[in-house]
Amino acid sequence: MLKNKLSSVLLASGLMAASALSQAAEVVNVYSYRQPFLVEPLFAEFSKDTGIEVNMVFAKKGLSERLEREGQLSPADLVLTTDISRLMNLVEKDLSQPVDSQSINNDIPAQYRDPEGEWFALTKRVRNIYSTKRSDKPEGITYDDLADPKYKGKICTRSGKNAYNVGLVAAYVAHNGEEATKEWLQGFKENLARRPQGNDRAQVKAIKEGVCDLSIGNSYYFGKMMT
Known part of the structure; x- marks a missing residue:
């Protein structure tokens, strides 16, 4: 090599x-x-x-x-x-x-x-949780909460095969172990509002359009979308 x-x-x-x-x-x-x-x-x-x-x-x-x-x-x-x-x-x-x-x-x-x-x-980033500005906006939500049944049908995400989500899942495994991660992923999947699609910004657009209330996206997209 x-x-x-x-x-x-x-x-x-x-x-x-x-x-x-x-x-x-x-x-x-x-x-x-x-x-x-x-x-x-x-x-x-x-x-x-x-x-x-x-x-x-x-x-x-x-x-x-x-x-x-x-x-x-x-x-x-x-x-x-x-x-x-x-x-x-x-x-x-x-x-x-x-x-x-x-x-x-x-x-x-x-x-x-x-x-x-x-x-x-040399740099690091966060997989942010983006949420709706509507009246039912959740407060203090964590990654763990994304598998909570109360958010059933309220989450949008890009493909789980995407490198950014692979990194998030790997981090979850490192912190919580494989079995806990499998359980979390199953709950997360059951809470999806639609089939995974698009990029990170497309998920935020879906929140604006009322398709879902929550999504995951890299932190730098926040600044990019604000401008």
Whole structure:
């Protein structure tokens, strides 16, 4: 795989690892799940500060498959990914290698670093619970409550296969165990107002239209929808 390269896998976006790993290089090749307009300003600042050029390959999906095909000939030095499921997919396919960098260890808290040095997390987000503004608006609702029968027919969500929801379920397993998660998911499913569909913002639109009262969506969508 990429064992002949200073490759690492990052969750979210940033250039700390690239900076630490490539001071002597003239070019860093980045494979990114993050859209160009989000990360190019960071790349520009990085190049300005270090003199290192950044070449980026962007794709919404399929980067791990591309890395597998390229094998030892892959030009990739760094992968920027957007969620824990894609991150672990890269690690489990042996497409990354450990990196031991003192600057990374100093700048990134231990809870955001893989113990084996395979990845480094630079930002985090929440799967928010969005709710109706109508008179029956629930107060103080939690993830656990989404399986409560009192919300039967009141919840909208995107596909459970979506990486964001996979990450949420994985976190639920980590905190509560597999059996409790299965029970929670069954209750959640029974409370759906419709078949899972659309993206996170589509669920909030469904609340506005009266299709449901509750939905789940990433925290940054709130700001995006407000503007």
